[in-house]
Amino acid sequence: MSIAVEVVNVARRFGRVQALDGVSMAVEEGEFFGLLGPNGAGKTTLISILAGLTRADAGKARILGHDVVTSYRAARRALGVVPQELVFDPFFTVRETLEIQSGYFGLRDNRAWIDELLHHLDLVPKADANMRSLSGGMKRRVLVGQALVHKPSVIVLDEPTAGVDVELRQSLWTFIRKLNREGHTIILTTHYLEEAEALCGRIAMLKAGKVVALDTKQNLLSRFAGLTVRLVAERVPVAWQPRVLRQDAGIFLIGIDRYGDLEMLLAALRIEGIAIGELALQETDLEQVFLRIMGGQGLEAAQ
Amino acid sequence: MNLSRAGWPTLLYKELLRFWKVSLQTILAPVLTALLYLLIFSHVLEANVSVFGGKVTYTAFLIPGLVMMSVLQNSFANTSSSLMQSKINGNLIFILLPPLSPLELFGAYVAGAMVRGLVVGIGVFAVTLFFAPSLLHMPHPGWALAFALLGSAILGSLGLIAAIWAEKFDQISAFQNFLIMPLTFLSGVFYSIHSLPPFWQTLSHANPFFYMIDGFRYGFFGLSDAPPTTSLAIVAGCAFALSLVTLAILKSGWKLRY
Numbered sequence: 019m020s021i022a023v024e025v026v027n028v029a030r031r032f033g034r035v036q037a038l039d040g041v042s043m044a045v046e047e048g049e050f051f052g053l054l055g056p057n058g059a060g061k062t063t064l065i066s067i068l069a070g071l072t073r074a075d076a077g078k079a080r081i082l083g084h085d086v087v088t089s090y091r092a093a094r095r096a097l098g099v100v101p102q103e104l105v106f107d108p109f110f111t112v113r114e115t116l117e118i119q120s121g122y123f124g125l126r127d128n129r130a131w132i133d134e135l136l137h138h139l140d141l142v143p144k145a146d147a148n149m150r151s152l153s154g155g156m157k158r159r160v161l162v163g164q165a166l167v168h169k170p171s172v173i174v175l176d177e178p179t180a181g182v183d184v185e186l187r188q189s190l191w192t193f194i195r196k197l198n199r200e201g202h203t204i205i206l207t208t209h210y211l212e213e214a215e216a217l218c219g220r221i222a223m224l225k226a227g228k229v230v231a232l233d234t235k236q237n238l239l240s241r242f243a244g245l246t247v248r249l250v251a252e253r254v255p256v257a258w259q260p261r262v263l264r265q266d267a268g269i270f271l272i273g274i275d276r277y278g279d280l281e282m283l284l285a286a287l288r289i290e291g292i293a294i295g296e297l298a299l300q301e302t303d304l305e306q307v308f309l310r311i312m313g314g315q316g317l318e319a320a321q
Numbered sequence: 322m323n324l325s326r327a328g329w330p331t332l333l334y335k336e337l338l339r340f341w342k343v344s345l346q347t348i349l350a351p352v353l354t355a356l357l358y359l360l361i362f363s364h365v366l367e368a369n370v371s372v373f374g375g376k377v378t379y380t381a382f383l384i385p386g387l388v389m390m391s392v393l394q395n396s397f398a399n400t401s402s403s404l405m406q407s408k409i410n411g412n413l414i415f416i417l418l419p420p421l422s423p424l425e426l427f428g429a430y431v432a433g434a435m436v437r438g439l440v441v442g443i444g445v446f447a448v449t450l451f452f453a454p455s456l457l458h459m460p461h462p463g464w465a466l467a468f469a470l471l472g473s474a475i476l477g478s479l480g481l482i483a484a485i486w487a488e489k490f491d492q493i494s495a496f497q498n499f500l501i502m503p504l505t506f507l508s509g510v511f512y513s514i515h516s517l518p519p520f521w522q523t524l525s526h527a528n529p530f531f532y533m534i535d536g537f538r539y540g541f542f543g544l545s546d547a548p549p550t551t552s553l554a555i556v557a558g559c560a561f562a563l564s565l566v567t568l569a570i571l572k573s574g575w576k577l578r579y
Contacts, residue, residue, distance in 0.1 A: 071417055071578055091420035099418055105411035109339050121331025122419035164415065 021083070022047040022172050022203035023068065028077035029227075030063055037063040039227035040077070045205060045220075047082075047171070050198050052218030052235075053207045056312060059224040061207045062102060065176050069099045081172055095123060098170035100161050102177045106149040112136070113145045116163050123168035135163045138193050155186045162190065172203045179210060191217065215304035223311050231311050238307050246306045247272040247283065250295035255286035263309040268295070273310055329425035332416065336433025340399055347437060351395055352444040355387045359449050362511060372513045373544045381453040382538070384446070385465070386510035389472060389537040391445045393530070396438035396473035397501055400430050400480030401493050408484065417578065423571035427481070427564070434477030435470060442469060456541055464549060465540025471553075471560045472533040476501070478563045485576050504530045514546050529559045 023045040030038040038060045045051045053061050066072035067079050070090050078085060084092035107115060116135065120128040136142050139159040144152060149160065158178065165173060175194070179187045195217070198204050208214055214221060221238060223231040231238060246263065249270045254262055263271040274280060280299070287294060300306070340347040363380040372382040407413040416426070450456060459465060483496040508530035514522050525531045526547070536552035539545040545552070571577070 069418055071414065073574060073578060091422070094418060094420040097418075101411075101414055103411050103414075105414060107407070107410070107412045107415065109342055114338075118331055118335050119415060119419070121334070122328040122416065122421060124326035124328050124420075126331065168419075 020047050021045070022049065022081070023051075023205065024078075024080045024083075025064070025068075026078045028064070028067060028074045028079055030060075030067065030072065030075050032063075036227050038067075038074070041224070041227070041229055042077075043222050043229060043232055045172075045203060047203050048198070048201055050195075050204045050217055050219050051206070052214040052221040053205060053224065054211070054214055054221060054308060055207075055224035058226075060227040061224055062176055063227075064224070065099065065174050065205075065207070068174065069097060070094060095168065096171045098165035098168065098173045100165045100173075100175045100178050102180065104154055104157050104161070104181075106152075106157050106160065108148070108150045111146050111148055112141055112152070112160055112163075115149060115160055116167055119164045120167045125168055128167065131169065132163075132167065135166060139163050140189060155182050158182055159186065159190075162193075166197070170202075172205065173197065174205045176207050177209065178206070179208065179213065187213075211305040211308055212303070221304075223308065225312055231307075235304070239302055239304065242273075242302050242307045242310055244273055244275045244302060245277070245280075246300040246302065247274055247280065248296070248298040248300055250297070251287070251292050253292060255283075255290045255292065258283060258286060263306060263313055271300075271306070271309070273306070327425065328419050328421045329429040332421065332425065332429035333432050336399070336403060336429060337436060339403060340433075340437050347395070347399070348441055348444060351391050351441045352448055355391050355445040356448050358387055359383060359452060363452065370512070370516070372516075373542065376544065377542055378453065381456055382513070382542075383511065384449045384453055384456055385538045385541045386534055387449065388442045388445045389469065389534050390505055390510045392438040392442035392469050392473050393476045393505060393533065394501065395441040396434040396476035397480040397483075397497065399434040399437040400477045401484045401487075401496070402480075403433070404430065404481060404484035405487060405490060405493055409490070413577070423568055426571055427478075427568050430481055431474055431477040431564075431567075434480060435473040438473035438476065439469060459541050460543040461540045461549075463540070464553075465537050467553065468533055468537040468540065468556060471556045472537070475529070475533070475556070475560050475563055478560075478567045481567050482563075482570060485570055504528055507531075508534045509546065510534055529555060532556050 021044050025041055025043050028038050028041045041060070041064060053064070055061050063072060067074050068081065068086060070086050070093070073087065080086065081093040082096045084096065086093045110118065113132070116132045120126070120132065136145050139162060141156070141159055141163065144156060149157065152160070162178065178190065194204060206214065206218060215235065218235060220234050221231070222229055249272060250268055251270065252268065254270050254272065258272060261272050263273050272283065274283065359380070363383055367379045370379045372379060407416065479501070483493055487493050487496070507525065508528055509525065514525045514531065517525065532547060532552035532555045535545045535547050536549050536556060539549040
């Protein structure tokens with residue numbers, strides 16, 4: 019198996035913000051790879067560097083072995099990017115948009131594949147509609163089509179399902195999974211962690227421009243074999259506050275390592291006289307792994 | 322470079338399709354504007370202005386000036402508005418993601434601007450010819466064409482630079498109103514610079530637009546204020562230098578790939 023995407027010590031600063039701070043990772047051909055992190059973690063900057071939209075201050079990035087700066091033509095031919103922003107050219111129809119994008123890659127006789135894309139993305143009835151007249155979800159489908167129009171080996175999807183209805187989300191993932199089975203490498207960033215959990219084989223987590231976790235999904239899940247307590251209460255005992263993963267309007271998610279810890283939490287609640295509204299135990303899922311890593315806990319384990 | 326894998330012909334096609342789809346605004350409107358200039362100026366000035374020692378009527382003198390002015394303004398408008406709209410709408414990414422080289426970007430955008438400029442120029446010439454049919458007998462059509470091509474390339478490049486630099490449409494308008502318009506109007510579109518006081522004559526010789534208009538007019542009358550070879554050398558030099566500057570800007574990624 020050869021390397022589809024390789025990033026070595028990439029750094030990028032915007033003014034005072036160190037968007038990327040020595041990021042390294044390698045994605046193998048055929049992988050379904052997740053790139054996760056909170057807003058501002060550097061995910062889009064990293065994708066922009068791969069795509070040649072942004073230049074790195076330091077480090078190297080390669081697509082199928084082609085340096086994104088010195089062999090940008092080969093690198094860009096191998097890469098398809100679905101951008102995060104819902105952008106379109108209001109002068110053209112759906113079919114014109116795809117034909118023009120295809121031509122930019124030097125493919126001027128690409129009708130069969132464009133027809134197939136229109137079909138898979140359920141865009142056939144809209145093929146001759148102007149881009150302006152399309153709904154947000156439809157525009158998103160065209161963006162996916164544009165990214166795939168030159169049949170790139172590596173496909174990067176930057177938050178492709180943000181603001182997209184459930185139906186499209188399902189059909190989009192069916193299509194992307196099919197492409198992945200056919201050998202395309204997929205790199206996905208998403209806010210929907212359940213999507214990443216369902217789709218990705220390996221996951222990198224970025225925080226403040228650094229890779230804080232990079233492992234298979236199974237390893238990430240088993241590394242944090244602990245449990246999560248979902249507690250509805252007025253507050254959390256003082257000693258337990260550092261273990262709160264997330265809190266939202268009186269609902270606290272608290273990480274514990276084993277069942278025995280639950281007894282100690284209950285004791286602390288009783289001693290401080292805090293009434294329990296609700297209490298439930300949850301298995302670890304990717305969201306909780308993510309919260310623990312981003313919260314700083316388990317940081318050393320991740321490295 | 323293997324031409325069958327080159328992306329620039331499609332970018333040129335897209336640029337042409339873009340202005341063709343809104344031709345009412347991009348072709349007909351400037352033709353109408355030029356026609357209005359002609360009607361008003363020729364009516365007011367025909368009897369009062371003598372050009373080239375009375376060898377040419379004012380209306381006949383004015384038409385090539387208006388044609389060239391339209392070529393120049395529309396070449397600028399094409400690259401500047403196309404690139405600016407793409408930047409503002411965010412769809413510039415569709416051009417930045419494919420393997421298009423700086424030279425391909427430059428060539429396709431500027432060629433698109435030249436076509437738009439020439440189409441508008443031909444349109445203006447066609448409707449104004451009615452007022453001076455003798456203009457059809459051009460002594461040096463090749464010279465006129467050379468100046469039209471070089472002038473539109475210069476303005477197309479300037480439009481690209483302006484749109485790369487600008488962050489809002491206001492700044493494009495400023496570029497247009499404070500640089501392009503004064504240089505065009507003070508270039509001798511409406512008058513022969515020999516009718517100016519000496520100071521303004523000297524100043525006009527520092528305006529590259531003067532050589533574009535004057536050289537273009539030479540193609541129609543075989544008469545000009547400056548020697549046509551001098552004009553051609555200056556205009557070609559400007560076109561070459563500006564092309565290099567634009568290419569260097571595109572290559573650096575300034576304000577486009579950051």
